[in-house]
Amino acid sequence: MDRIENLDCLLNKQKELEHTMDIRKANHDNTEYRELLICGGTGCVSSQSLKLLENLNEEIRNHGLENSARASITGCFGFCEKGPIVKVFPEDVFYVGVQPEDASNIVNTHLVQGRRVERLLYEEPTLKKKVQTQHEMEFYKKQERIALRNCGLINPELIEEYIANRGYEALGRCLLEMSPKDVIHIIKTAGLRGRGGGGFPTGLKWEYASKQKSDVKYVVCNADEGDPGAFMDRSILEGDPHSVIEAMIINGYAIGANKGFVYIRAEYPLAIKRLKNALRQARTAGLLGQDIMNSGFSFDIDIKYGAGAFVCGEETALIHSIEGGRGEPTTKPPFPAESGLWGKPTSVNNVETFSNVPAIIINGASWYNKFGSHTSKGTKVFALAGKINNVGLVEVPMGITLREIIYDIGGGIKDGKKLKAVQTGGPSGGCITADQLDVEIDYESLYSIGSMMGSGGMIVIDEDNCIVDIAKFYLEFTVEESCGKCTPCRVGNKRLYEMLTKITEGKGTEEDLETMRNLAETIKLTSLCGLGQTAPNPVLSTMKYFHEEYLAHVRDKKCPAGVCQALLKYHISEDKCIGCTKCARVCPVSCISGKVKEVHIIDQDICIKCGACFEACPVNAISKG
């Protein structure tokens, strides 16, 4: 693309390209031309979506449809469990689970004959009915896509498509029509808050950095997404890298920085590739680098790779990692906005936060204010996972209830099981119980019930999960990911983990519960950084809401969910046993005795609770509990 010299030039370019979006935005079928967008996110790519794309284009060529159909990649649709996804425009048809060999079927049936490939349409699990268009899908009905606005709409590898969709217009307006103060004002009044977990008001952060007097300042994009199960930042970078670049430049302009760094984990190769490609395109178009759009403002961006340490999502640790040091947090104050990268004022913002920025600049603060709750404006992307029907990424307005997310968007609990709890905020968050489903989700409400927004992980737990085991699972993660610098996190969380282990092994006491609670509280109070301060949350919240289940473990030595092996007992029912000897034969430690056609008995002292007998019994004579 030629260098874009000024705002008019950009707007002209936008006009010139706008029509390429017509079909995708039209939602009608009175056209002969069709566009097929195939998800090019990591999940779908690993399920061969790129091979599928190749096959589709080949079929299109074979059928001589080059002039009436085109297939290309796009960013994540969010409906990841059902990938690879193919969306057909303009009819808004949404095919799921599409394999490379389905290409001919789609081309033959859909493009040639004009009929839908019924078997590839999504079936609503509650209604057992195929859904004809994306808009009719429950999964999308309550979603509001701002951060993910371009994912599933544009080809992330083409800057032209980004510009066609008003890309870089916000940047142009900021640089050429607004003062840095104006920019900060609009972000402040929009009420945008950090989406990385802390929820600190972005505008305030920018303002603080802008007020610092320094020859050099930096902008850092925190793309060190580390919460297990969360992948919204990756999806944004893969599906809409330009939005992050654009926002970083705007951030630079607002605070007076000319250099930015994207700190991204090396485990995100596709995001890195797309980002590099986007940076190259932006530079060529004069939208990044020296004298952007002849505004006199220069800004450039480098990529720094992280080695996949969870703690490097903490901004001071991230900064030290960029500096080439050990990724280890340092005490605040000083805050990065005051003294960050190489001691210079630094504005660190998360990917999702950034991706909201251009939309806010273009549409205005009051538009953004319309979404969300009183204290938390806009939308939030959640990664829905666990025992839920629709696993994937969802972007919803803040203030939505958990019930809406789980039952309306998520399609309810898998296999009709009962919901037990929802873990939000990943390992730093806490468990929310089924009683709290109607809490309107925002930063404050989640905090008040002992959880947190975090980066937006949302794991659904059903009746088959043991709550102690869940707490242990999360704590194990933070124990391993602790940088080991401060005592409470390094030793305290380890001790907490050991106590949980003791409980799941049936060796815990009621006194242990008290010790754990006290220790957990102290760890929260005394740890150096957010990782340590939040690590006990899963323990504390489960202890609070599932006290009975903990008691069952320590007092009755029972695991009600039947998960904790050491607490399980296998028992052969005298009434049901037919003496077939199958159980005795599969037992790896030969602890089952009994003659043929006589009742068998398990020696509990020897039994290792492997469950082999339970599986082997042909008459369900063996019970566990």
Add this chain to the structure above:
Amino acid sequence: MGMISVNINGKMVQVPEGTTILEAAKLVNVKIPTLCHLDLHDIKMVNKAASCRVCVVEVEGRKTLAPACATPVFEGMVVKTDTKKSVKARRTVVELLLSDHPKDCLVCEKNLECELQALAAEMGLRHMKYEGELSEFPKDDSSFSIVRDMTKCIMCRRCETMCNEVQTVHVLSGLGRGFDTVVGTAFNLPMFETTCTFCGQCLAVCPTAALAEVNNVPKVWDAINDEKKYVVVQTAPAVRVALGEEFGMEPGTVVTGKMVAALRSIGFDKVFDTDFAADLTIMEEASEFVHRLKHGGKLPILTSCCPGWVKFFEHQFSDMLDIPSSCKSPHEMFGSVAKTYLAEKLGVKPENMTVVSVMPCVAKKYEAARPELGHGGTKDVDIVITTRELARMINEAGISFNHLEDEEFDNPLGESTGASVIFGATGGVIEAALRTAYEWLTEETLENVEFEALRGIEGTKEATININGEDINIAVTHGLGNARNLLERIRRGEAQYHAIEIMACPGGCIGGGGQPYHHGDLEILEKRIAGIYSEDRAKTIRKSHENPMIKKIYEEYLGEPYGEKAHELLHTYYVPRIKM
């Protein structure tokens, strides 16, 4: 700088902006326990890791507790250090540290010197509240100087700050994650294979016994108890002004006479003074300097008494190996003449003589093992012990140190001058050398022997001395970070000096890694320095070349200073070593 009002436990205090809660609390006599914190401002070592969390306090309006050592105060700040919440939290933190610490205090290297032990006592802990897995790390006893037992590491990071920021050696860094996090070397290399200079400043600041010296006491007892061995001991200048501290005396108390008596009582066959060898060093070094000056030799000349500094130089400035003096360090010179001149005089075979050095230094242990420092198959020095180890031996021997009558060193290697005594303080070696070089070059008597500009704890000192109408530029630096800066300036051609004294340890040898622990009180170093200079002033002879025993050894044995025999016995060479 503006003043700020802070309320600490209800007491108002005015402090300058940038003051920490800990500093402000001190002003109103509020004691907050600390562990990782160490502020040695004068030598630019401020450990602000805030990692132990032992000093956490309540700050009104803050959700979490704040580390007092690293939290700056703000106007109107309300701090509470004595609430149940903060006291309990601090206690829990110490209990957690104990839960991952070996419980071998009774036989620990740092028993009664351990800051964690002291803290637990101060908090009145009476049982181990938390139990669980203990960290396991293999002990690193690969070097001759330092033993690393990381099971005792509490991650205070003081050693790292010292090694990286003060000494700029960069051997130590945090490694690993989670419970397995530890301070270690790159690639977990054994210390002996790293660029460690063995200065021992890391162990001087280690609050526990995670870092300790190699214990050579048993070897010394073995030698003393070996009928066949003739065991001679020498003591460095800095030992006599610090040893008393181990017996409850005021830092800087000069205990030379008691020390000699104790050594004799321990059973050494001869008790000599490294100071004698320091005078010998001056003879050689001043000669070398005069030689280089007169014959257009390489300048500046760098002193080479400090083994930590020599190793640092070999690693970091291997392109400049021709500028340090080729003189062996004083205790090595001593060993060399002891096993030749003295052995001949006494009729003892060199191989039957054991030379023990009592040094303020742990690097000397490594130095003694350098293969080139020996003669005809025997090492110049056989065993090195530190001031601390000597104190242990004195205690072990049941000697009531404080009640000893002063005794004199043996001769001929016990006679010394004021010039040699000041070797123990930063600036002393070059001052001693100037006292001699000045008189040699000018052939005049130097009346005022005290070069004030070269004294004191300041990082780098400079002076210009006019000798025969020529300005001689002198620099003195101590601490390897300061030394690195100076050397880099010389390498870039930005600094023009004729002679430079460099000591690895802040303060010089009186602050050596083998001295009694200062526990963060740098005034102790100043007092030791004062002790050194008082000993100098008490001496009637204050110039090395006037030492009658020195004159005698050159007449009887060595010949000319800087001559052939002297070269053979008293000089050495350096080897380039890897940079990292």
